[in-house]
Amino acid sequence: MTFALHSALLRRTLLGASFALVTTLTSLPAHAEDQITFVSQGGAYQKAQTVAILDPAAKTLNITINQDSIPDAWPAIKTQVGSGKPTWDVVDTPTGYCLRGGEQGLIEKLDFSKIPNAAAMPAAYRSDYSVAYEFYSSVLAYSQKTYAGIAPNSWADFWDVKKFPGRRALRNHPIATLEAALMADGVAPDKLYPLDVDRAFRKLEEIKPYVTVWWTSGAQSAQLLNDGEVDMIMAWNGRVSALIDDGAKVGFTYNQGVLQSTSLCILKGAPNLPTAVRFLNEAVDPVNQANLPLHIDYGPANPRAFDTGVIKPERAAQLPSAPENAAKQALMSYAWWSSPAGEDAEKRWVAFMQK
């Protein structure tokens, strides 16, 4: 279960730690019962949330939101709940950790009758222990210099080294990579789970000689594409669109992208449980959710956000969770990845890389 570490630690920078500390120090609580401690991953991402969601939610609910940030919340969740006296209430973390924490009794079960805003979200965006908070996507990106005429548009194209010669890069991690391999092998995006792991690794063996780099951090994936080190890559949409905004000659498609999310969940025995539940509802409020993509390239988790008028159609077209884009993609099953089969697939990865 390493996706949290990778996506969290590497997708977002640590810069937010000091920022969160300052926020924590300056926002002293009015009443003990009217506050929560919210934890996210820091950096530009936490700043964007503060403006879009946290500050408005604090105002509406008349509560104080103390912030903390940590790149990988999982070990802290374990030790905090294990100590019997957690100090955090709500954590924004890759969905798999909420599910796993739920199974291990570290996360509170949610009463969705108290979270009416989540009713508009597809069932797959929720679980007994979590509610999706924002979406990003693992997409096929490419150099427009190398593929000036016809651009690759599917994982089958990514695997087609005759039609699209060039160097390739994939993430040094099975999450989303196995999904891409299966789609390249002809599995439909909505028929992926449970993953046929053997088939996926067989398909990956085919492309392996053409993969010059297996990247580990989001920054690295952007650098590889920007410097022309590779011609085609699977990367996170936010990294690619940042390159495009900077004028790089690169493009990407949401077709067959793998839609991934972080979720909100509440620590078992959280000190401010009722307030935390109220906050959860407010955090997935359509308008608050719609504010997020105005500040960062992540998509709202509540589809109703697209009906608020806050997100202009041009902007919606760029977002991974916009209904039209979501329809072209595979929705990551965190339940499968945190199952024993998923954990076994993760353990197989190193052996595949060493061969």
Next chain:
Amino acid sequence: MRATPDISAKHQRREQALMLALTLPALLVILSLVVLPVAWLAWQSIYHSGFTLEHYRRIFSEAIYWRSFALTFEISLLVTLLALVLGYPIAFAASSARRGWSIVILALVVLPFWTSVLVRAYAWLALLQRNGVINHLLEDLGLIHEPLVLVHNTFGTVVATLHILLPFMVLPLYATMQKIPRDLLQAGASLGANPALVFWKVFLPLSLPGVLAGSTLVFVLSLGFYITPELLGGGRTIMVSMLVSRNVELYDQWGAASAVGVVLLAAVGVIFFAVSRAIPLDRVLGQK
């Protein structure tokens, strides 16, 4: 330390007690910051709500560990040999040159030492990648038509690791060579040996303590390298340090990771024991 006859045994004992008292603070620091944490981690590798050898069973039964250990020793050995081949002439030049020049040479060795390892790793990326300085230069010179794959593999890892560790070879070598009395070389020459023979029979044996110290430092440091294989290895160059980090993520137990470290430590211990048996260390190190 042989006592001269005019110092009494009592005096000598007092001196030893004083020496012990003086080293005590350093010993305490090492005990609390090195020995205890290492012992704690080693303990974690065998105890997790009950004694378990699970972490060790995994290491010895899964081929991925053996492959990473083999690769790590291979790379470390290669880096050590290359550092010796590159570092020996540099140290020799620095120790033989006039004072002004020797300062310049040492400054060139030490300057990169003050730059962050991360920065140097990225600098190598900029030099070695497909559209990097070296490939462009070779293409402009007409020596190659297709860019070479110089990085995101073992080659790139070795180059950057070597660069980062070179000062650890040069400095001990220089310290040893500087102390070699040059009269000995003249004495050898006066007895009719040519420069090559003087070097082989006189200088080289006297510089061996430096060779040993430098090689040990470089070898041990490269065994634990993480940044260069991670950034320049392309994901394929999986050294032991990377398995340590993988195991922390994958098994959520310190023990799963620390067991890997314990095995590496033990392997190094065995190697040094074997080396000390094969090489008469006291003769190499005893400056007589």
